Amino acid sequence: MFTRYAVYYTPEVDTPLAAFGAAWLGWDSVAGRAETHPPVAAIDVAAVTGTPRKYGFHGTIKPPFRLAEGQTADGLQAALAALCASAAPVTLQGLDLARLGRFLALVPQGDATPLATLAARAVQELDRFRAPPTDAELAKRRAARLTPAQDAHLVRWGYPYVMDEFRFHLTLSGRLDEDTMDRTEAALIPLLAPLDLSPYHITGLTLLGEDDAGMFHQIQRYALTG
Numbered sequence: 001m002f003t004r005y006a007v008y009y010t011p012e013v014d015t016p017l018a019a020f021g022a023a024w025l026g027w028d029s030v031a032g033r034a035e036t037h038p039p040v041a042a043i044d045v046a047a048v049t050g051t052p053r054k055y056g057f058h059g060t061i062k063p064p065f066r067l068a069e070g071q072t073a074d075g076l077q078a079a080l081a082a083l084c085a086s087a088a089p090v091t092l093q094g095l096d097l098a099r100l101g102r103f104l105a106l107v108p109q110g111d112a113t114p115l116a117t118l119a120a121r122a123v124q125e126l127d128r129f130r131a132p133p134t135d136a137e138l139a140k141r142r143a144a145r146l147t148p149a150q151d152a153h154l155v156r157w158g159y160p161y162v163m164d165e166f167r168f169h170l171t172l173s174g175r176l177d178e179d180t181m182d183r184t185e186a187a188l189i190p191l192l193a194p195l196d197l198s199p200y201h202i203t204g205l206t207l208l209g210e211d212d213a214g215m216f217h218q219i220q221r222y223a224l225t226g
Helices: 016-025 073-085 113-125 135-142 148-157 178-192
Strands: 004-009 059-065 090-092 094-100 103-109 200-202 204-210 216-223
Touching: 004 073, 016 178, 059 113, 073 113, 073 204, 073 216, 090 113, 094 178, 103 178, 135 148
Parallel strands: none
Antiparallel strands: 004 059, 004 204, 090 200, 094 103, 204 216
8 A cells, every 4th residue: 555654753633833833734644634825025945845744744753665576555553553552662851943055844852862762772673674775765875975874874774864863743844045034933933832742742653655656654663651
């Protein structure tokens, strides 16, 4: 049914942050439908969010992957359910709007080590479900001028930004020029101000699947109950 799978953090349904994220990006991965962008006079929200839209509002835990030969989606679901049943929720000091290179995202305040530990567990314990990257996929990643450590992660785990290279973030834009970055950041500040982001509780992980059109849909959200 799906071409790829991913394990993301997504905000709990029916929370203000989930509603904001779906509208801002223009895609609700839970409902599997497009959403209307908020009206912002200074920027073209659809253009700013075009690159991350298909993934929905999320923080990457285990990046998108094709299923390995002999593995099934049901088996993946069972393994993720077991992992979440044994892992505790994570409380962050809060989330802040930040510039990460050429894009904008919400990033953790303070120490995020427990979240990085959870992400590393997911990468390791679910790795048997991941098919190896193709030569084309490797070449695409290496075009970003990876460090030796990042390239080693790419070869071992199929993605360069895992383990010690992991930096949790909830993506809010694609790559922006400086002027658009300034205007988008200014537009986001008042939109984010009413949201309760401090402290911030990570209470579950979500399995998503990519459809034939490249859009990601929630399959199941699993509570962290360990």
